[in-house]
Amino acid sequence: MHLHHLLPHQLQQALDQGWPLLVPTGCVEYHGPHLPLGVDTLLVEELLHRVAERTPCVVAPPFWYGPASYAVSGPQQGSIDVSTERFGRHVKDVLASFWKTGFRWIIVGIHHQGLDGPESLAIRQAAAEVTFELTHAERGDAWWGKAPLDQADNVFERIQVWPSALPPAVEQGVEMADHAGFYETSLILAAHPALVDQARLTADAPWYTRTASNKASEASAEAGQRMWNAMVNAWVNQINLLQTRRNA
Numbered sequence: 001m002h003l004h005h006l007l008p009h010q011l012q013q014a015l016d017q018g019w020p021l022l023v024p025t026g027c028v029e030y031h032g033p034h035l036p037l038g039v040d041t042l043l044v045e046e047l048l049h050r051v052a053e054r055t056p057c058v059v060a061p062p063f064w065y066g067p068a069s070y071a072v073s074g075p076q077q078g079s080i081d082v083s084t085e086r087f088g089r090h091v092k093d094v095l096a097s098f099w100k101t102g103f104r105w106i107i108v109g110i111h112h113q114g115l116d117g118p119e120s121l122a123i124r125q126a127a128a129e130v131t132f133e134l135t136h137a138e139r140g141d142a143w144w145g146k147a148p149l150d151q152a153d154n155v156f157e158r159i160q161v162w163p164s165a166l167p168p169a170v171e172q173g174v175e176m177a178d179h180a181g182f183y184e185t186s187l188i189l190a191a192h193p194a195l196v197d198q199a200r201l202t203a204d205a206p207w208y209t210r211t212a213s214n215k216a217s218e219a220s221a222e223a224g225q226r227m228w229n230a231m232v233n234a235w236v237n238q239i240n241l242l243q244t245r246r247n248a
Contacts, residue, residue, distance in 0.1 A: 088122035190224030
């Protein structure tokens with residue numbers, strides 16, 4: 001289900017049944033001459049849509065304009081950079097609204113720069129602030145100090161930030177460290193082939209598209225589909241584990 005498509009009774013059904021809310025996030029950034037500017041967000045959005053086809057979830061619209069930096073290009077080539085601080089404030093407001101709506105699991109998916117980049121750090125800080133501020137507002141002073149939390153009370157896990165490739169997918173050879181190289185190109189070829197033009201990978205293409213071990217020109221939809229399968233399976237298994245713990 002897509003959050004922005006839900007009728008009120010469908011939203012209530014998802015809340016009553018404890019469906020996780022999956023939130024894609026990413027940026028707009030130059031990805032060489034052969035890939036679209038929205039690669040990082042498109043990958044996470046596609047991943048979460050595929051996950052929702054396998055296990056009950058609600059997928060929110062993405063946070064599109066995350067901090068990208070101008071590390072690979074300037075704005076003249078389409079990269080859009082924003083203040084990490086202001087981005088984090090926006091994310092905090094939205095996550096707080098999701099919390100108040102009643103979602104018990106809010107999982108933000110990220111691909112751009114992994115879990116240690118400015119985008120992820122801003123989201124994780126926003127998540128931590130929402131967790132402590134809203135829990136205090138709901139439960140009052142010493143809400144953690146008075147007594148141990150019930151095992152089923154997932155307050156510290158209610159908002160989570162997951163990488164697009166969870167460890168089981170990485171163990172199967174999915175590499176998220178490249179930028180517009182073999183891996184990202186293969187994933188987009190498998191999901192959005194009309195958005196890829198490998199013929200533009202000429203000898204003067206950026207270095208990160210043609211390293212010895214990571215050539216975008218060698219990417220294929222077949223390789224991308226294998227990676228999609230590993231990534232989706234890892235997410236589905238992890239979500240099902242959360243649901244099992246919730247229902248235990």
